[in-house]
Amino acid sequence: MPKKLTIPQIIKRIREFRDDRDWMQFHDHKNMAISIIIEAAELLEHFQWKSRNEVEQYVQNNREEIQAEIADIAMYLFEMADNLNIDLLGAMDAKLKMNAEKYPIPKAKGKHTKYNRL
Amino acid sequence: MPKKLTIPQIIKRIREFRDDRDWMQFHDHKNMAISIIIEAAELLEHFQWKSRNEVEQYVQNNREEIQAEIADIAMYLFEMADNLNIDLLGAMDAKLKMNAEKYPIPKAKGKHTKYNRL
Amino acid sequence: MPKKLTIPQIIKRIREFRDDRDWMQFHDHKNMAISIIIEAAELLEHFQWKSRNEVEQYVQNNREEIQAEIADIAMYLFEMADNLNIDLLGAMDAKLKMNAEKYPIPKAKGKHTKYNRL
Amino acid sequence: MPKKLTIPQIIKRIREFRDDRDWMQFHDHKNMAISIIIEAAELLEHFQWKSRNEVEQYVQNNREEIQAEIADIAMYLFEMADNLNIDLLGAMDAKLKMNAEKYPIPKAKGKHTKYNRL
Numbered sequence: 001m002p003k004k005l006t007i008p009q010i011i012k013r014i015r016e017f018r019d020d021r022d023w024m025q026f027h028d029h030k031n032m033a034i035s036i037i038i039e040a041a042e043l044l045e046h047f048q049w050k051s052r053n054e055v056e057q058y059v060q061n062n063r064e065e066i067q068a069e070i071a072d073i074a075m076y077l078f079e080m081a082d083n084l085n086i087d088l089l090g091a092m093d094a095k096l097k098m099n100a101e102k103y104p105i106p107k108a109k110g111k112h113t114k115y116n117r118l
Numbered sequence: 119m120p121k122k123l124t125i126p127q128i129i130k131r132i133r134e135f136r137d138d139r140d141w142m143q144f145h146d147h148k149n150m151a152i153s154i155i156i157e158a159a160e161l162l163e164h165f166q167w168k169s170r171n172e173v174e175q176y177v178q179n180n181r182e183e184i185q186a187e188i189a190d191i192a193m194y195l196f197e198m199a200d201n202l203n204i205d206l207l208g209a210m211d212a213k214l215k216m217n218a219e220k221y222p223i224p225k226a227k228g229k230h231t232k233y234n235r236l
Numbered sequence: 237m238p239k240k241l242t243i244p245q246i247i248k249r250i251r252e253f254r255d256d257r258d259w260m261q262f263h264d265h266k267n268m269a270i271s272i273i274i275e276a277a278e279l280l281e282h283f284q285w286k287s288r289n290e291v292e293q294y295v296q297n298n299r300e301e302i303q304a305e306i307a308d309i310a311m312y313l314f315e316m317a318d319n320l321n322i323d324l325l326g327a328m329d330a331k332l333k334m335n336a337e338k339y340p341i342p343k344a345k346g347k348h349t350k351y352n353r354l
Numbered sequence: 355m356p357k358k359l360t361i362p363q364i365i366k367r368i369r370e371f372r373d374d375r376d377w378m379q380f381h382d383h384k385n386m387a388i389s390i391i392i393e394a395a396e397l398l399e400h401f402q403w404k405s406r407n408e409v410e411q412y413v414q415n416n417r418e419e420i421q422a423e424i425a426d427i428a429m430y431l432f433e434m435a436d437n438l439n440i441d442l443l444g445a446m447d448a449k450l451k452m453n454a455e456k457y458p459i460p461k462a463k464g465k466h467t468k469y470n471r472l
Contacts, residue, residue, distance in 0.1 A: 013214055021221060022228045028166040029184075030173050034402060035372045036191065037273060039156040043120055044155055047148040049220065049380045051347035055148050059202060062464030066147075067204050071167040071213035072365060073154065073195055074206055077188065084177060085120045086185050089123040095189035098133055101137060112285035144285045152284060155391060159277030165260045166270060167466035230403035241443040243361065246438050249450055257457060258464045265420075266409050268355040270408055272427065273394040276407065280391055283384040295438060299431050302383075303440050306448035309431055310442055313424065320413060324428055326360040331425035339375060346376045 007078075007089070014079050033081040036073060043069040125196075125207070132197050150198040154191060190228040243314075243325070250315050268316040272309060280307040359445070361432075368433050386434040390427060397423040 018024060046066060047055050059066055081088040102115040111118070134228055136142060164184060165173050199206040220233040230235070249251040254260060283291050284301060296303055317324040349354070372378060390443040400420060401409050413420055435442040464470070 004205075007207065008212050009194065010207050013211065014165075017214055017218065020156040020223050021226045023230065026227075026230045028170050028173060029177055030162075030170065031167065031403055033162040033165055034270065034398060037155060037162055038395050038399050038402060039182070040151070040158045040160070040191075041392050043146075045149040045392050047151055048392060049385055050148065052146050052148065052443060055146060059147055065180070067209045068185055068213055068216075070195065070202075070204060070206070071209040072197055073158075074193075074199075074210050075213060077191055077195065078210070081188055081192075082183075084184065084188075086188060087122075089125065089128050090195070091185045091189040092128050092192050093123055093131065095186055095193060096135055098186075100135065105138050108139045110143075112144045149285055152280060152388065156277050156281050156284060159274050162270060163274050166274060169269055237412045238443075241447055243443070245358065246443050249399065249447065251372050253450055257462045258461050258463065259466070261451040261464075262408060262466045264406050265413055266404065266406065267400055268396040273391060273398055276387070276394045276427075280384075280387040283387055286384065288382050288384065291382060295383055295391075302438065303445045304449055304452075306431065306435055306438075306440060306442070307445040309394075309427075310435075310446050311449060313427055313431065314446070317424055317428075320417075320424075322424060323358075324424070325361065325364050327421045327425040328364050328428050329359055329367065330434070331422055331429060332371055333420075336461075341374050344375045346379075347399070348377065 011078060011082050014075055026085065027079070029080065029083065032076055032083070035076045036080070039069065039072040043071065043073065044046070050101060129196060129200050133200070135162065145197070145199065145201065147201065150194055154159070154195045154198070155193055157190040157194060161191065167191065245306070247314060250311055251318070254315065263315070263319065265319065268312055271312045272316070275305065275308040275312060279309065291302065293296050365432060368429055369436070372433065381437065383434065383437065386430055386437070387433070388432045390434070393423065393426040393430060397427065404464050 002028050008046065043066070046062065046069065050058060054117075073080065078088065081091070103118070160182070162188065164176065164180065168176060196206065197211070222235070225231065225236050226233075242287070254263065282294065282298065282305065286294060314324065317327070339354070343354050344351075372381065397420070400412065400416065400423065404412060432442065435445070457472070461472050462469075
């Protein structure tokens with residue numbers, strides 16, 4: 001079994017892939033955000049028109065494709081965070097703390113209401 | 119300086135946040151993909167109508183907001199990968215290898231042409 | 237009851253609104269496509285996490301907001317078509333004919349399968 | 355030259371196309387909004403990574419594809435409005451009037467600032 005990668009290692013590989021191709025010139029933040037949403041739509045397209053049960057079945061039979069779509073989003077997202085010098089895990093942790101305040105357990109439990117309507 | 123988080127740690131926190139609120143019932147894969155694209159649009163909205171220079175200026179002055187938007191996408195993406203038992207970094211590494219074949223350096227260098235038109 | 241507007245009339249109003257504000261400089265096709273997807277995400281956000289029944293209920297109680305979101309998408313779409321000299325209804329009619337060939341009734345009836353998998 | 359279609363005529367054709375295939379069962383509002391955003395991403399993908407000049411060149415050489423993408427969005431949007439009994443042109447006109455108040459000409463002229471920051 002291969003050794004698990006770390007985030008700094010994957011970021012290094014993303015940078016190399018990009019810079020070997022001299023693509024930084026295209027990777028301004030607006031273009032990165034565009035690419036993230038295009039990939040997000042490709043992921044969503046797999047579930048278009050499907051019921052919850054059909055989706056569950058589909059992901060079992062099309063694991064590779066779903067995994068590749070998620071990886072596409074992740075690559076642009078990790079690179080964009082790197083370009084902005086954002087520590088992605090730290091940013092997630094900070095956001096989780098903010099969300100915990102926006103959605104107190106007693107109020108939010110079992111409900112999908114947005115915080116400004118809670 | 120706080121100790122850096124690891125991916126398993128952040129995933130554990132995402133799970134706890136969700137399960138404390140009994141939200142797994144809403145987090146089927148289709149709903150997760152919808153949430154990813156909604157957050158991706160919120161990120162993109164920051165750059166709407168802006169030129170490259172304006173975007174560069176904007177991210178300097180609105181770092182917190184951009185970081186929070188990226189974190190929002192990441193949280194749904196990490197959770198979705200976790201729900202599907204996908205090793206996110208491994209998936210990214212596999213995709214990078216596929217992309218390296220689709221975009222050979224001599225052909226792709228300095229060009230943003232899609233592989234099927236290269 | 238007010239007289240119904242025609243498409244040329246609404247396009248004229250969209251153009252005037254834009255040109256009174258000297259906004260054509262921002263309305264290149266890429267920026268228009270970005271604005272369309274941002275508005276599409278705002279429409280989708282109304283249905284985030286909701287079941288089919290909840291959506292049905294929600295649209296009854298939030299008609300004005302849904303109507304405004306749909307209008308936002310339509311305004312950018314009509315303007316973009318106008319900027320490209322595209323006859324929107326003619327383009328839709330042409331696409332309907334193409335789709336009728338891609339999705340023959342006997343094969344497609346009652347199924348949401350994409351044409352390339354039918 | 356063929357006679358120009360009217361909106362009621364195109365809506366009739368969209369309904370027939372859908373109902374001949376018994377697809378109304380899939381066309382709840384959430385699924386329609388998902389389809390709109392997926393098509394919006396396909397339109398945007400044509401402009402991915404491209405500069406303003408490249409986009410201008412591209413639309414000249416790929417008119418048919420762009421027209422088809424715009425038609426795809428329009429078909430779902432017109433159908434969704436129809437399903438909700440929304441008069442699309444009337445909704446657009448109402449929104450234009452609201453926007454005229456949000457963006458007074460003297461304040462908004464030549465600027466792409468959002469109304470809440472104007």
